[in-house]
Amino acid sequence: MQNIKSMTGFASVRVNVSSGSLAMDLRSVNSRYLEATFKLPDNFKYLDTQLREILKSTVQRGKFEMSFAFIPAASENLHLNQALVQKLCNSLKEIKAHFPEGSADLTQVLLYPGVIAENNEQSREELSAEIVANFRELLKALIANREREGARLASVISEKIDALEKCLEPVKDQLDTLVAQERAKLQARLKVLKADVDENRLEQEVALLAQKADIAEEYDRLCSHISEVRRILKEGGSCGKRLDFMMQEFNREANTMASKASNLALTKIAVELKVLIEQMREQVQNIE
Known part of the structure; x- marks a missing residue:
């Protein structure tokens, strides 16, 4: 490591x-x-x-x-570069001829790089x-x-990963009840409309709505990304680019989950996920 x-x-x-x-x-x-x-x-x-x-x-x-x-x-081993001094003095004379009010003198010539060097x-x-x-x-x-700073950043990212994993726990509980939730919502709408619908047609509509709201794949991929980030942090080294890629993947799944959210609880979870991902991304930008 x-x-x-x-x-x-x-x-x-x-x-x-x-x-x-x-x-x-x-x-x-x-x-x-x-x-x-x-x-x-x-x-x-x-x-x-x-x-x-x-x-x-x-x-x-x-x-x-x-x-x-x-x-x-x-x-004691100093050498005066006479050729350079002569060139500088000639230039100095020309400057004084054009600008007689100037204050340049030989002291400035001696300070010029290379005029005095150690001859050794x-x-x-x-x-x-x-x-x-x-x-x-x-x-x-x-x-x-x-x-030292990298260790601190890794610790912060690890804490955010733990928080992200905890944030996903309620999602897992909803996956098995998603179909029942969609059926109940559809039946409630039909009741308000006082509409009679064939049971088979009702099940087809429920299945279609559940498919649109299904976030099982997003949940599984987010869990997989959590494991991968932990592996990268454990492996260490120059992992900044890999972590940055994982932040992009996290963000993609969180956005999809937000667009599929079929209730307020899932919407809030998706927003919280995006906040945590952005906080991690800010830290990742500093890692080599």
Whole structure:
């Protein structure tokens, strides 16, 4: 049995690594598919593909967004990209020529990405490995968060299934008396009209009315769907789409039962069923 996961979750990591301090936040919300947005600074965008592959191999559905911040520690291995500085300074001169009142200066040039970089390939590889390792831990924490929420959702759905089953109990009691009810109603109408009807014709009309009002098939299918949802919840895993399909099946049978309802009691039961089904469907939308 695998744990049921919610598609909603959040996790964060704040850690000191070999060359600075790292902060990552990862959040997920509902989505029919797997979507991911990694807000990486330009000098870390080379990690985007690798992080996406790790995510894809771990989760099935959801919309994920990661924010990322890295503050480098002081280093003696700094390199000034003179070619880039020259280009930026030339651009700065052109800007000042057109906008002399502007306040741009060399300080802003030094802050431009790539102007000052750590001239150490080994340090970059080490930092990349640390980022990936911490992303795995971040993802693990997010999944744990999603599993806790998933357990809560499964519990709510299970309670609603029990309530739905209890709601159906009076229906079972009416199935055997449906023909008698239709006969009594028809005889009452005929009595009001003071009409004499052949007994065989009366039975034919009763049978026809009972057939139109027969909800035995709907009742049986609803009971079958209840068993199937319980099985899916017990099996666990990424079951959101299967549960969503079952909610559609529940709704179809409840609608048919409502249209066939031959008395007020059955109509009320059908309405209550639809309310419970909608409450379950709202929870199912959050399950991976």
